[in-house]
Each structure stands twice: as structure tokens, then as C-alpha cells.
Amino acid sequence: MVYISVVLITARPEYKVIGQPDDSWLKAILRLLSEQTFWDFELIIVDSLYGKRDHDFQDEPFIIQYVPVHPKHRIWLDRKRHNICGSLNTALMYAEGEIIVRMDDCCEPDKDYLQRIYDEYQKGFWLQGMHIRYRDGNPSVNAEGVINQDSRINIVKSMGGRFLGPPEWMYGHASFPLEAAIRVNGFDELFDGDKQQEDQDFGSRLFMAGYKDKILVDSRHTIIEHEHEAIPSDIIDPTHPQIKCNYAIYMRSVNLNRWRVNEQRLTAEDIKFIREETLRAPCSTANHTYAENCEGPLYQLWIESQNIFNLREMRLEV
Numbered sequence: 001m002v003y004i005s006v007v008l009i010t011a012r013p014e015y016k017v018i019g020q021p022d023d024s025w026l027k028a029i030l031r032l033l034s035e036q037t038f039w040d041f042e043l044i045i046v047d048s049l050y051g052k053r054d055h056d057f058q059d060e061p062f063i064i065q066y067v068p069v070h071p072k073h074r075i076w077l078d079r080k081r082h083n084i085c086g087s088l089n090t091a092l093m094y095a096e097g098e099i100i101v102r103m104d105d106c107c108e109p110d111k112d113y114l115q116r117i118y119d120e121y122q123k124g125f126w127l128q129g130m131h132i133r134y135r136d137g138n139p140s141v142n143a144e145g146v147i148n149q150d151s152r153i154n155i156v157k158s159m160g161g162r163f164l165g166p167p168e169w170m171y172g173h174a175s176f177p178l179e180a181a182i183r184v185n186g187f188d189e190l191f192d193g194d195k196q197q198e199d200q201d202f203g204s205r206l207f208m209a210g211y212k213d214k215i216l217v218d219s220r221h222t223i224i225e226h227e228h229e230a231i232p233s234d235i236i237d238p239t240h241p242q243i244k245c246n247y248a249i250y251m252r253s254v255n256l257n258r259w260r261v262n263e264q265r266l267t268a269e270d271i272k273f274i275r276e277e278t279l280r281a282p283c284s285t286a287n288h289t290y291a292e293n294c295e296g297p298l299y300q301l302w303i304e305s306q307n308i309f310n311l312r313e314m315r316l317e318v
Contacts, residue, residue, distance in 0.1 A: 001096055002096055002097045003041065003098055004041035005178065006033065007092075007103070008044070008103050009045075011047075025106040030060055037114075038114040042096060044091045050068035067094055074086055075192065080233075081240055086307070092311060095178050099118070100176055101175045102175070106226045106228040107223050108223065108225075126215055128174055128221070129223045131172075132148075132150070132153075140227060152217055164216055165215045169200075169203065170203025174202075174203070181202075184205045185262045185263055188201055189261075189262055189306075193243045194244065201249070241298070242290050242291060243299060244299065245284070251277060252273055252277075
């Protein structure tokens, strides 16, 4: 057993890190994890390109579980669409650590990153990572000269540098207990097919399930996110139209206090609500519409493809 399970899901080939031409993103993250001051962890890589890499993960100095997206959790990946929740739920099936720590590919944690998460967890808090974008080895800036970084950072600094955030402040570099994730039955796979807001939804459902005053943000706990090449179009096709608005799914769960997901099919009322919210602002605007206005075969496929499972039972199978 280990104390922390670091979860990394990827569909990205081994691109070189921009600004670090001698390192692929995979070799870089493995090297940085080997330099952590906290050592009681494993790394779980859920790879949409499983079987296409030549890296020998047995040579690393820490435990690595390298697995493909589970057959039951790749419904939309097989259609070249975003499959984030299915990949995360695959990782939760394999995880053995008490704490889950999410990391994106192309990121760079400092050597005390896991130690800080462990220390705060001992106090009852779930420390959240906040990213700063880098390009060519330096902070990336926008046209106005402002550093591209997590929107929470300046808010946290203005509040004294450290405070408990709202549940929707659970973003991509999150930490949380494995048992809490199992209790809410993982990430909501209704979000798949498209991307965005699956992590805020997860944080809000944990809050509804009774995990209150847990999400800790600290201006000192940041992680570098190197700018990177896009996922190849033969894996995720960027030309696919959006099926539905994920914000509508998020709002439906909040409105109904529905904190446990992936265990029952959408009702006619759910489907109607999601369609109507998708077709109005803020989801739909003059410049942003959805496939067939949620009335064609793609929306129907999404309805019929709901994945029903019990995460705790699937962990026993693994």
C-alpha cells in the first residue's frame, strides 16, 4: 500500500517540452517525481495511446501502474471525442493510495509538491494545485503582458495567501481522498463526449455528499504547466461539434442535490432540462451552438450511451 496515488491521464505522444528540447514531457514528469521529498506514492498513468510507447516503466524508482483506458470507460474515446471522466474513473479503479493527486501531462511540480499535500491532509484539508503557464522555460504572458496563470492565484493572494475555497474550485491539479471519490461513484461520465467542468462538478458533488471546508488553496502551492502541442486529430478530432453543454449537467446535479452519479439513467425531465439549458445563454450564443440543436442522432447517441456502473465493485474486479 502507498499513501498517495498520483493520477496522470494522457492522450498525448511524447512531444518535447517547449523550451526544453532534450526532454519529452513523459521523461520530464518521471524525473521530477523521482526527485520528490515525499516518497510514499505510486503513479498511475491511464494512456489513450497504450501499446504505442516504447518506454520501460519498470526502470523507474517508484511504483507505476501503466494501464489503458478500461473497455467499459472509453465509449467516447473510441469515437475520437474527449473521454476525460472515463479515463479518470479508470485510474480510480486501480488506485491504492489514500489520497488521489491529479497531475496533467506537461506539468512540473517542485520537489516538495507531494509533501505539502500530505502535510495538509493530516490537518484535514485537500490542498489544490494552481498552475502557472510556461513557454521556453519562462512564464508565458498574454498580449497585455500579464502572466498566463490559474485565475485563483490573484484572488488567493488578495485574501492573505491561503484560505478555504468553494467546492467549484476543484480544478485539474486537485487532491482528494480516494474513499470520497468512491462514495460519489467517481467522475460523471455524462460529461464525456465533450470537455470542461467535470472537475468543478466533482468538487460540488463532494460538497453535497458532506465533505465541507476541505478545499484549501495556498499561493505557495503552484505547479508549472508547460505549453504543449495539441493532441493529434486521429486520437481526438477537434472538428467534432459539441453534443451538449456540460454546464447544464453540472447545474442539474446541483439543483437536485444529486451527488452520486453513474448509477441510474437520465429521466425525461433530465434530458429536457439539459437540452433547454444547452440552447440558451450562457451555453449558447450567436457564435456558439451545438450539434443539431440537441435534436439529432448525436444527442440521441449520448442519451443511449450512458455508462452505468458501481466504482467500488469495479475496483474489486481489478
